[in-house]
Amino acid sequence: MIDESTVRQEILKIEPYVPGKPIEDVKRELGLEKVIKLASNENPLGPAPQAIEKMKETVEQVNIYPDGNVHYLRQKLATKLGVREDELIFGNGSDELLALLGQTFITDEAEVIIAGTTFSEYRFATNIMGGKIVSVSLKDYAHDLEAMAAAITPNTKLIFICNPNNPTGTIVTEEEVKDFLTQVPDDVLVIFDEAYYEYVDHSAYPETIDYLADYENVIILRTFSKAYALAGLRIGYGIANQKLIDYIDRVRQPFNVNLMAQKAAIASLGAEDHLAKAVELNQAGKEYLYQEFDKLELDYVPTSSNFILVDLAQDSTQVFQELMKRGIIIRNMESFGYQTKIRVTVGLPEENQAFIKQLKAVLND
Known part of the structure; x- marks a missing residue:
């Protein structure tokens, strides 16, 4: 019989990694044509x-x-x-x-x-x-x-x-x-x-x-x-x-x-100009998101990276699910022990704006 005794016991301590929700999965599951992913800290500018x-x-x-x-x-x-x-x-x-x-x-x-x-x-x-x-x-x-x-x-x-x-x-x-x-x-x-x-x-x-x-x-x-x-x-x-x-x-x-x-x-x-553009885009995106979070009176952790940890002061899982229904994928922080927080990747200007628009709508529902 195959059971837990069959495998190395160290394996039983491992919790499978949970990545950001893939765009195609969300499109298929929710019947959406356009989805913005701000969940996995990817560079929205793309390769050089x-x-x-x-x-x-x-x-x-x-x-x-x-x-x-x-x-x-x-x-x-x-x-x-x-x-x-x-x-x-x-x-x-x-x-x-x-x-x-x-x-x-x-x-x-x-x-x-x-x-x-x-x-x-x-x-x-x-x-x-x-x-x-x-x-x-x-x-x-x-x-x-x-x-x-x-x-x-x-x-x-x-x-x-x-x-x-x-x-x-x-x-x-x-x-x-x-x-x-x-x-x-x-x-x-x-x-x-x-x-x-x-x-x-x-x-x-x-x-x-x-x-x-x-x-x-x-x-x-x-x-x-x-x-x-x-x-x-x-x-x-x-x-x-x-x-x-x-x-x-x-x-x-x-x-x-x-x-x-x-x-x-x-x-x-060899594409230093493209790297500089990506960094500049990220910096501008952070500043925009900071301003919008301040307007919404949401606490966040100032970041040295391309993502921001934001405290929604409410169940983050529910907000995550509602945003996904609206075509925005962010990262729910429940698995990190943060029940009220999300992590959002800094995207292109239009992606950041779409995220803020839908976040406002969800928070006001």
Whole structure:
């Protein structure tokens, strides 16, 4: 008989990831012709024209396996970041890199420190390997690095710091990080997940690459999914000292980064004007949404990313469902423990305006 005893017991601790509702599902289920998705922190501007053109050129080559070493992207990114080529590792999105970190470093005796409200994949990477989650509550919606340092024990193996944090959009500052790192033993790995790095405009945001020279236990994760608008291609990368990269690379599957993703990422790195446009669009969108939330007297968390956490002061699930009926998909925060909050991605101007219009209608019903 197949039952829970059939599977590894670690699997039973895992809660499946719940992504933002897909547009096509909402259209089909609700019979809608037009749907706006502001749920998954995607870049509404889309990929750079150069990346689109490179993808078109690459279509006829997909019968060939991709470069398993990601040579040309590795070369270009190393130059851009000012790191060595052997200090980079690439993955099928940052999600794969998180899984690789778990497979490389987490055992059933390991403790992994994370923020109480943060990206759920840290729990997945830990639980699937049988590690123990040590959750530290946020302080003013941001990581409490002082409390996280105090939570370190001889069994601590990894510490995940999502900066900016998802779903709150807050950051930890350079001063806080520098003080924190002095308190972390050098055999405890500190992973800075900087998926929204390109959107940050806060002057106190740390440039973590500078820490690599002094801290062998620092790993940085970034992605092409967000500001570079390549979420559908799944490509992320990690930065760390060569020794750590070599360990992680041993559990990486061959050909894990597809050909289209490699070509598009290379082209995207050369499209600085498009990236700047995306960042500028996001900043303008944030300011508009802030103003509208203020008018509606809704509390929100000022963000350093491309999404905003908003407190509706009422059941967020009901508002989420009503907005979906009106063709607007946002993210309900109930699964994060926020019963009255939603997370909304900053969209194009017309998308932001449509969201506010429908939000007003729902709140006034």
